[in-house]
Amino acid sequence: MVVARKPRSLRHQWLSRLMDFRLLSLLFALLVFTTTCLLVSKKFNAITRIKTVAGDNLKPTPWHGFPLKTFSSSSKYGRASQIFQCSYLSCASPLRLIRSSTSRDNLFQNSSGSCPAFFQWIHEDLAPWRRGGITEDHIRAAQEFAAFRVVIVDSRLYVDLYYACTQTRMMFTIWGLLLLLERYPGLVPDVDLMFECMDRPTIRRSQYDFGKKSPPPLFRYCSNKDHFDIPFPDWSYWGWAEVNLPPWEEEFYNIKQGSKDVKWIDRKPVAYWKGNPDVGAPIREKLFECNNSRTSGAEILRQNWIAEAGMGYEQSKLSKQCRHRYKLYVEGFAWSVSFKYILSCDSPVLVVSPEYYDFFTRGLMPKENYWPVRPRKLCPSIKFAVDWGNSHPTEAEAIGKQGQQFMQNLNMENVYDYMFHLLSEYSKLQKFKPQVPTTAQEVCKASILCLADSNERMFLERSIPKTATKSLPCSLPSPNHDLTKQWIEKKNGIINQIEKMENVPQGKKMEKLPRAKKMEDVPQGKKMKHVSWT
Numbered sequence: 221m222v223v224a225r226k227p228r229s230l231r232h233q234w235l236s237r238l239m240d241f242r243l244l245s246l247l248f249a250l251l252v253f254t255t256t257c258l259l260v261s262k263k264f265n266a267i268t269r270i271k272t273v274a275g276d277n278l279k280p281t282p283w284h285g286f287p288l289k290t291f292s293s294s295s296k297y298g299r300a301s302q303i304f305q306c307s308y309l310s311c312a313s314p315l316r317l318i319r320s321s322t323s324r325d326n327l328f329q330n331s332s333g334s335c336p337a338f339f340q341w342i343h344e345d346l347a348p349w350r351r352g353g354i355t356e357d358h359i360r361a362a363q364e365f366a367a368f369r370v371v372i373v374d375s376r377l378y379v380d381l382y383y384a385c386t387q388t389r390m391m392f393t394i395w396g397l398l399l400l401l402e403r404y405p406g407l408v409p410d411v412d413l414m415f416e417c418m419d420r421p422t423i424r425r426s427q428y429d430f431g432k433k434s435p436p437p438l439f440r441y442c443s444n445k446d447h448f449d450i451p452f453p454d455w456s457y458w459g460w461a462e463v464n465l466p467p468w469e470e471e472f473y474n475i476k477q478g479s480k481d482v483k484w485i486d487r488k489p490v491a492y493w494k495g496n497p498d499v500g501a502p503i504r505e506k507l508f509e510c511n512n513s514r515t516s517g518a519e520i521l522r523q524n525w526i527a528e529a530g531m532g533y534e535q536s537k538l539s540k541q542c543r544h545r546y547k548l549y550v551e552g553f554a555w556s557v558s559f560k561y562i563l564s565c566d567s568p569v570l571v572v573s574p575e576y577y578d579f580f581t582r583g584l585m586p587k588e589n590y591w592p593v594r595p596r597k598l599c600p601s602i603k604f605a606v607d608w609g610n611s612h613p614t615e616a617e618a619i620g621k622q623g624q625q626f627m628q629n630l631n632m633e634n635v636y637d638y639m640f641h642l643l644s645e646y647s648k649l650q651k652f653k654p655q656v657p658t659t660a661q662e663v664c665k666a667s668i669l670c671l672a673d674s675n676e677r678m679f680l681e682r683s684i685p686k687t688a689t690k691s692l693p694c695s696l697p698s699p700n701h702d703l704t705k706q707w708i709e710k711k712n713g714i715i716n717q718i719e720k721m722e723n724v725p726q727g728k729k730m731e732k733l734p735r736a737k738k739m740e741d742v743p744q745g746k747k748m749k750h751v752s753w754t
Contacts, residue, residue: 270303271381273368273391273663274671278384281367284418286386306670311662335641335694336634338583342642343699345443345450346649348434353651359412362436365422366414370394371654372643373410375401378660385417387462388676392455393417395668395680399458400639402665403689408640409647412654416440417455419554421447421576437646442555442576451579452642453635456557459679464533467683468560469632471538475564476624478539484566484617485545489610491570491602492544494521494536499552503572503595507550510599517606518599519544538564545616546570546606549590555581563590564627568619570605572598579638580630582707586714589623594719604722632685637693645696 271277275289276299349358363369368390369380377397384390393415401408414437416422421443428435428448435448443449457468465471490513497504511520523536541547542565549562549569555576562569569590574581586592591609594601609616669677 270307270661272303272307272671273379273381273394273668274388275384275390276303276671278381280386281383281416281418283365283422284386284420288384289387302670306667307661310667310670311664330691332633332637332691332694335637335696336583336629338580339638339641339694339696340700340704341451341579341582342638342645342696344701344704345642346645347699347701348428348448349437349649352434354437354646354649355651358434358436359414362414362438365416365436365438367417368415369413369657369660370397370415371412371656371660372397372401372408373654373656375406375408376662377401377664378656378662380657380660387460388672389417389455391668391672391676392458392460392680393452394663395665395683396453396455396458396639398663398665398668399684400636400643403636403685404640404693407693409644410654411643411647412650412652413643413646414438415452416449419552421449421554423448441557442578444576450642450646451577453579453639454557457632457635458683460557461676461679463536465538465561466679467632468635470682471561472564472627474537474539475542475561476566476628478537479542479564479566479624482543484620485613487543487545487567488519489517489545489606491518491546491548491606492521492541492567493518493548493550494523494541495550495556495558496523496552501550501552503598504550504552506595506598507548507572510602515603516599517546517603518548520548541565542567546591546609548572548593548602549574551576560627560630563623566617566620566624568605568609568616569623570602579642584623584626585707586711586718587619589619589626591619592715592718594722597722601722608721633689634694640693641696 269277280286280288359369363382367381367383367385369382371378371380377394379394381390385393416438417440419442421440423435423438425435425446425448438449439452440449441452441454443451456465459465459467466474493507495504497508507518508520508522510516510518513519538561545567547562547565547567547569549556549559550572551574555574555578559578559581563584570593571586571590572593573595584590591605593605609619669680672680
């Protein structure tokens with residue numbers, strides 16, 4: 221017998237449908253959650269791959285390896301969050317956009333006068349592109365040698381990052397460019413350039429013919445007679461956080477004040493050098509053979525930065541290193557940022573014949589701002605210089621004073637003006653209108669400060685000018701190749717005179733060095749307008 225099934229009650233049917241709905245809702249929510257997690261994960265992975273001026277996700281340059289920077293964020297997620305904020309939100313401030321569009325009318329009162337004489341080298345450094353200009357092909361060719369690309373459009377700065385720079389070189393260099401834009405709002409032209417941040421130049425003159433093929437333009441901190449690289453002020457003008465060096469004007473003031481502690485004539489009558497010999501520079505290793513105040517007239521000390529950091533840098537303060545009558549400058553792997561600090565003491569600087577130059581050192585003149593030393597006869601050459609100075613104290617002290625005065629004239633106003641004129645002259649050679657690359661990101665002061673750690677941020681903020689400038693950049697003189705040629709001939713002539721003096725047998729009396737010609741000694745017909753011998 222078949223028993224008839226009782227129909228479900230309405231309540232039971234409603235509960236069944238509710239359970240089905242809840243199950244579907246749960247499955248839908250799970251699907252949404254899974255999809256969201258996948259999207260967030262992809263977005264997070266994309267954020268963690270963002271390259272930054274602090275060095276995130278950048279490999280060292282293949283031509284010069286170095287240890288990668290480590291970051292102090294507590295977790296990978298924390299660093300990713302910081303990168304997102306710094307890269308996407310910091311430069312989008314409405315207040316910043318309003319400020320950037322403010323009228324520049326009547327902002328500047330007048331020019332600050334003629335530029336220092338060494339600005340003439342801007343024209344010489346850009347001469348390879350004077351005839352044919354700089355094309356987009358030049359920029360693409362320069363990328364092979366660059367760590368990053370800088371594009372300035374409508375007074376806003378963009379960077380395309382390729383490789384990391386050691387320590388904070390990239391961050392502080394770009395910071396300097398941002399302060400330049402802030403110093404001269406609306407005046408810096410649109411430019412597109414490639415920048416390399418390691419030491420040695422790479423664009424060899426021997427590989428390019430002026431008449432046939434011009435070289436790729438590449439900016440860096442130094443160059444030499446065998447290369448076309450374009451010198452640009454180095455990062456340390458805005459501070460060197462890793463070795464506790466404050467911005468340039470602050471440190472120059474400290475050194476000059478320190479130089480007053482001991483009168484020059486009362487200082488130890490030897491040449492002093494303290495630095496790192498372990499930089500792949502044989503001449504620095506050879507220098508330690510001269511570490512004998514009696515036979516070489518020199519006191520040579522090794523700088524241990526790791527130990528100094530542990531002691532709060534008390535033994536490495538440059539303001540306490542002006543207690544010897546003479547100081548030594550010896551290049552490292554290439555040029556060294558130490559030159560400007562060594563010159564800032566009013567002790568004559570004995571310069572071991574340099575191979576490289578930065579943006580200002582070609583303005584120095586031997587016997588006026590420094591004393592040249594021969595590397596092939598290193599110890600005897602140092603001893604001769606010390607003995608000559610000790611027997612001619614008035615002349616020797618004057619050389620030290622003039623070296624210090626040169627560095628005092630190299631204030632940040634002139635550093636910014638050099639940057640301004642170099643970029644302005646470069647922009648005139650561009651045969652294209654700079655465009656922001658799709659792979660570039662905008663950087664601003666806020667984004668740099670956001671990425672910097674607390675120590676780096678302290679140095680960056682200390683480099684911000686306390687007052688805005690009201691003067692236009694200095695007036696750049698027109699190109700004058702004959703003038704730079706005269707400088708080179710004059711410099712070589714003085715160096716040859718000193719070498720002849722060194723070759724005189726020791727038994728003969730040491731004579732005074734013939735006075736070098738100054739500007740007033742140049743025939744009237746050869747005098748140049750707008751030239752300052754500072």
